[in-house]
Amino acid sequence: MQPLLASLLAAAESAPTDVTLRLHLVDLLREHGETTEAIRHCGAALSVDPLAEAPRVMMRELLGVPTPPPATPSTAPASASPAQATPPASPTQSSGAAQAAAAYGAPLPLPDAGGTDDALPDPRDPTRSEQPEGPEEREDLWAERVNVTLADIGGMDIAKERLEAAVLAPMRNPELRRLYRQSRTGGVLLYGPPGCGKTFLARATAGELDARFLSVTFDGLSHEEQVDEIAAVFQAARDQAPVVLCLVGIEFLGGARSGERRGAAGRSVNALAAELDKGPEGNLGITVMGTTNAPWEVDPILRRPGRLEQSLLVLPPDRTTREVVLHQQLGEHPEVDIAQVARRSRGYSGRDLAAAVRLAEMRTDTVTTQDVLAALAEQPPSAQEWLDTASRETAVVADHTSYVGLREYLAARRGDPGGPGAPAGPDHGAWMSSPR
Incomplete structure (x- = not known):
């Protein structure tokens, strides 16, 4: 194919x-x-x-059904004036099928963005300065170059496939780019339990696009400060495009469930929505990706088409990814059967696995398989509490088109003999959905 x-x-x-x-x-x-x-x-x-x-x-x-012929124009009565007569059909008039073929065979038009793709700064241009072009007074808004791609992530095949379809394929392929620019210009929301690699996936996406990576959070800022920060962040992203702009902890913007959506909180949400609504014309070369551990706290205004309309549920790593994480954490402990630990740690996040290895190392200099399994048994997977919360939150949300991937995953949960205290459910690692 x-x-x-x-x-x-x-x-x-x-x-x-x-x-x-x-x-x-x-x-x-x-x-x-x-x-x-x-x-x-x-x-x-x-x-x-x-x-x-x-x-x-x-x-x-x-x-193979014949296309109905165009309706024959009625002949005006002889007494009708020339102005009232119906003009005869043109002999070159196209049929409906020919019109459709012409419309869909021709290249789709690009919206006028004040330039072409050639106007985008090329990060591979050897004449371009390696110094980030962010604001001099805000080094925290300097976008960084990344040297990691999706190929560097072991496992997480479903997550990588979904990102390829939703983000990377349209950016790489001119035909798909024309289609997506015309009909879908929104960003992607990565959500799921903490410690499962949402921000790392966004960083790898920047590597795939040969773009810089700018990661920001609005946590700890007042609503008034958030409004000013949003404007500064998007301007910095435009100055350094092409760039993947990662909005970490986007649930801290406004308050979908806190009753604060009016006043200052509402203004901060509206400020971000206004930036996202500028689409490819105002955000040329910017790929927006949001991350959150609490999708039910994200204001629905930000999930509308053209904004963060695509969503990717990033679950605890699958077995292949767990083996990669354990190899990184246990490189100095050859006595550990990594395959066995990976098989029996289903439901644990990468952060959980790292914590278990540290606990085992604190107890002995010669870490064995049983030491790691014992450490895992002492700390239940952090995703379990998140999944319990997700079950409660999705049960009270009236809009069943929200977070379809999460609903489908929760519906598919079943008994799992795969590990000590592991949450039940398919061992997939990701789930993708878009508004329906």
Whole structure:
């Protein structure tokens, strides 16, 4: 399968209501002779918008149903004046099918962003200074270069696949970039238990895009200070683009459940929403990624289309990732059976595993497998408390389209013999969803 077609298939799965994206996929499938698959995706587009003319025309073509001829113009009575007569149809008038083919065969237009992709600063340009171009008086807003990519992350395959479909494929591929700029310009919200690698995934995304990485948090600031900080952060990001802007602990902005959404708290949320609403025109070269341990505390205003519309649930690491973490933590202890510890530590975050290794090292100089397992047994996985809280929070939220990935994961939880005190549930490591 060609890379463009594979990327479009993945993107369509992550954005099931994006009709424009779906129809472009139908065209490519038809060109490659995949008629059955094209019919399925065309039907999916019609299920979203049953009255849309373009997918109806394309479906008729795929099924071999003749396109109805254009209506014959009625002839004006002889007594009618020339101004009242209906003009005859032009012999070159296109049929509905031809119009659809022309519309979807031509390149999709880019919004006028005041420049082209060539205007983006190229981080690989040898003439470009290595010194960050952030504000001189705010070194904390200097974006950093990163030397890590998704390939450097062991395991977490599902998380990496979802990021590839939602963020990386559109940025790498001109065709997908045109589609995403036209219909989906929002950022991504990474959420899940603490210590599971949300910020690290955002950093690796910057490495994949060959962009700088700017990580900020609004924790500890008053609502008035948050408003000023938001403006400063986005201006610093524009000055240093291309950049991945990671908003860490975005739940600290405003207060979705605290009753503070009016006044100063509301102004800080509105300030961030206004920056996100500038889209590719105002934020050219900026990829926004938010992280949170408490998605139910994130103001719903920030989850609307064009803002942080995509969400990726980052769960405790799967077995492969746990082995990578344990290799890093236990490199000086060859007596430990890392595969066994990884198998019996399901549900533990990377931070939990590191803490267990430190506890075992405090007790003995020669750490064994049993020492690490004993340390794990003494501290239940931190994700368990988070999952219990998530179950309660999602149960009281009336909007069942919020955090679909979390709801699906909680629904799939089941008994797990995989470790001491491990929370029940599939060992996936990530779950992706978008508004439905």
